[in-house]
Amino acid sequence: MSVESLLETLTRRPPFRDFVTHVEERPARTAREGWLAEPLAPPLARYLAQRGLVLRTHQAQAIAAIRAGRHVLLSTPPASGKTLAFNLPIWERLLADPEATALYLYPTKALAQDQWTSLTALAAAVPARVLPAVYDGDTPPGQRARIRAQSRLVLSNFYMLHQTLGWAHQWERFWSHLAFVVIDEAHVYRGVFGSNAALVVRRLARLLDAVGAAPQYVLASATLANAAELAERLTGVDPSHLDVIDDDGSARGQQHFVFYNPEALGPGLASPHQETARILAAGVAHGVQTLVFAVSRQLAELVARQARALAAAEHAPFGDQVAPYRAGYLPSERRALEGDLRSGRIRGLVSTNALELGVDIGSLGAVVLSGFPGTMVSVRQQAGRAGRGEDASLVVWVPFADPLDQYLARRPAVFFGRPHEHAVIDLGNPYILSGHLLCAAAERPLDRPAARRFFGPAADGVLDQLQARGLLRETPRGLVYQSRPAAHQVVALDATGMQATVKVLREGEGGEAFVLETMDWTRALSEAHPGAVLLHGAETHVVSSLDLTHYVAAVKKQRVDYWTEPMKSVVIHILEERDAREHGALKLAWGDVEVTEQVVGYKTRRGDEVVAQDTVDLPPVTYRTRALWFALPEAFSRQRRLERANLPGGLHGAEHALASLMPLWVLCDRRDLGALSVWHHPDTGAATIFIHEHAEGGIGLTERGFDRARALAEATHALVRDCPCQAGCPSCVYSPTCSSDNLPMDKSMASEVLAQLVEIPPDPE
Ligand SMILES: [Zn+2]
Ligand SMILES: [Zn+2]
Incomplete structure (x- = not known):
């Protein structure tokens, strides 16, 4: 296999080379060996030696810190050996203190299962009864009592912990000797879910306090702008008792990181999916094992199909070496796939981000990121799948025609620069x-x-x-x-309120119904109205009815190739301004607002095309949340009116672009935010652009956005100004989810509006 020849094909040969806009060379790094002041307990030293493992500097630092009783946050890249770094000192304690226990928390059941497998190997190598056990919703009732009575290392998740805390008396042995709480993939706990998780930790801490236990917290996280702050907020530990270990001492092969931009020849001329399939086919043809990350299952299947079609068209024999990887694979299916990857029978794999979270299928020669996966955290996790040991590897990023994608595609320095993403947890909602x-x-x-x-x-x-x-x-x-x-x-961990939670019932095969999920009332009105396509896991469901008196939505599992977008009317009323920054008559503010939304209809989309538009009859819903807003100087607006310029179109375009870029600073899904622009808002008396949160009460997203608003305005201005389109396109001011069909719209006026906004005083820090 030759990564170098694949790189040469992409950068030198048509049609590939025309789309390559940047190649970042990330040099190889040699490993730095770490040394311990006190050697490891003999069984653990033997365990390492048998596997030929040598400690690296960051691992030795983590071991020393955990031995010294410190709370620890490990924030090093994927595959740098974080798990080993905390397991060694924790198991040392489990060996030394035959009563000590440890709780390991994972974001998914699959990850807990995977980790359990490797911990079982460790358990077999040490002369102590640790009995690692997974305790989650899948644990058979018959095994639960035994686990609670005997196991000293329990692997679980926050959903289970939330339920389990109500039964503390059954866990008295385990809780009263709890020495460690490990929270792996800690960056996942942000936003609504993270805020809930942080309060579950507080509840645990109070119960532990009552039985005299005060565990050490050990967190492993991806790189963030505020990883230490996240660790403190999530666990409540005193920052002076927390050690952050982020200087990676592991070896890394050279990595070529290629930007492959289908927009490079002009807006909308090339399809990112077709180009992804072409790169995958080239990878497989060069004998390089290639993994594609697609943003949805539909796209994963599309890319796999197109790659096979390319093989067939060229009479190349590799079509059957391309396989999709689906969420929900059984462990046995994964083992089979790993075997096929190792033997080389499978050379091209197309996956959704189901593979992103730690699950081990080994590493590959090349990784293709189809679209921006939403966060730089995900980019680093996915790119981290490329590179076996110290071999060179290739990562190709194929950005979509989307503001965030195109902003980053044109700015490699931002993309590869220091992390700017903040994970937000709000304890005060x-x-x-x-x-x-x-x-x-x-x-x-x-x-x-x-x-x-x-x-x-x-x-x-x-x-x-x-x-x-x-x-x-x-x-x-x-x-x-x-x-x-x-x-x-x-209390649901992925929602904010307790009242008016809508149950989504799926009609089963035999007529009996079961609860597929629950959602906030507000979310249900926009995502579970009759006719809506609801995505659960990777499966599509069509909503047949929404019962407004009993808070029940009925859905049917149905494979469809379209999706739906609600059309809403939105009104915002400012309740309280909490903070503001002003420059002359220009004002940026943040505070409490009341949002009234009414879903009036929905659009049905297939691909990029709207194929139908329907109306629905639903009541308006009003909720309190937080927002940030820009109020423009009246003189600016008056002048534009005199010129008969399209100010509403400019405000609308600026609103779309601002909301699209905000997740670059504040880690959230674009759907966690709403936006609205008004040419004359009664509460501000001025032309105003709002970005508000969808979560009731707000969870700190717009508060953090307020602190980064100048950077946001500058980036958004640059994005719109530099976009090569003429009158606006999906990469700058158009939004596929706009509820008023991108009307009115004026790109050059949007650029003028944004040029005003960059005048707000600089961001703090
Ligand atoms: Zn554009
Ligand atoms: Zn819009």
Whole structure:
């Protein structure tokens, strides 16, 4: 296999070379060996020696810090041996203290299973009863009591922990000897889910405090702009007791990172999917094992199909060496696939990001990223799959015609520069906090000082409200929850509120229905209206009805090749301005708003085309959240009106582009944000652009956005100004999800509006 010849084909030969806009050479690095002041316990030293493993500097640092009783955050690249670095000192303790226990938390069940397999090998190598066990929703009831009674290392997830805390008496042995809490893939815990997870950790800490346990927290995270802050927010540890280890001492082969931009010849002239298939076919033809990451399962299948068609057209024999990788593969299917990869029977694999999170299928010669996976964190995780040991590897990124993709495609220095993404966790959201305070009171009577100590200053006000609503009752031992249903049943970790949660029922084969998922009322109105296509995991479902009185949406599993986009009317009312930065009459502000949304219809799309448009009859929904907004100087607007310029079209274009780029600084999905522009807003008295959060109460996204608003405005201005299109395109001001069909729209006016916004005072820090 030759990565070099594949690189040469891409950069020298037509048609490939015309699309290659940048090649970043990331030099090879030799390993730096780490040394321990005290040697490892003999069984662990033997375990390493038998596998020919040598400790690297960052691993030795982690071992020293964990031995010294510090909390540790390991933030080094994928495949740098983070897992080994924390397992060695933790197992040393498990060997030395026959009662000590450890809890390992993973974001997915598949990952916990994978890790369990390797921990079992470690268990076999040491003379101690550790009995690592997975305890999650799939654990057979018959095994649970034994795990609680005997296991000293439990692998689980936050959903399970949330449920388990209500049964603390059953876990007394495990909790009272808990020495370590490991949170792997910690960057996943951000936004609504991260805020919920952080409060689950606070509930755990309070129960542990009651039984005299104070574990060390060990986190492994991808590189972020604020990894240490994330670790502190997630666990509540004192920053002065936390060591951040991020200087990677592992070896790395040379990596060629190619930007392959289908937009390079002009907007919309080439299809990114077809180009991805072409690169995959070239990789396989060169004998280089190639893994493609696609942003959806539909696209993964499309790319695999096109690559096979290319092989057939060239009478090349490699068509059957290309396979898709699907979410939900059984471990046995994965083992078979790994075997086929090792033997070379499979040379091209097309996957969704199901493969991104740690699951081990080995590394490959080349990785192709089809589209921007949403975050630089994901880019680094996916690119990290390329490169076996110290061999050279190739990563090809194929950006889509999308603002974020094209902004980065034209700025390699930003792409490869220091991380700018912030993971946000909000402990003060009253909707999220109230649910966890109810759970805490159900787990153990809750007194006010403890509530403040573990749940922060916002707890007092929320407890007052819960008492006033009769959900908590004062007793001599503290506040207790005694209502029905059980607190743990009403609190969902991926939602903000407790009220008005819609159950999505899937009609089963035999007529019986089961709950597919639950969602906020607001989200249900826009994503689960009749006719909507709902994606769950990788499967499509069509909504047959939405019952507004019983909060139930009925769906049918159905394979469809189209999707739906809601059309909404939105009104924003400012409740309270919390902070502002001004430059003359230009104002940037952040605060509390009330959003009223009404879904009035939906569009059906197939590919890039709208094939149908339907209306729906749904009530408006009003919720409080947070927003940031730019209010433009009245003089600017007056002048544009005098010139009869299309100011609304300019505001609309600027609004789209700003909202598209914000996830570059604040880690979130584009769908977590809404945006609105108004040429004269009653509350500001000026032309105003809002970016608001969809989560009730807000989870800190716009607060962080406010702190990065100047950088955001500058980047957005550069994006729109430099886009080679004439009158606006999907790479700058057009949005495929716009509920008013991108009307009105004016690209050059959008550029003028953005030129105003960059005048706001500089960002803090
Ligand atoms: Zn454009
Ligand atoms: Zn729009």
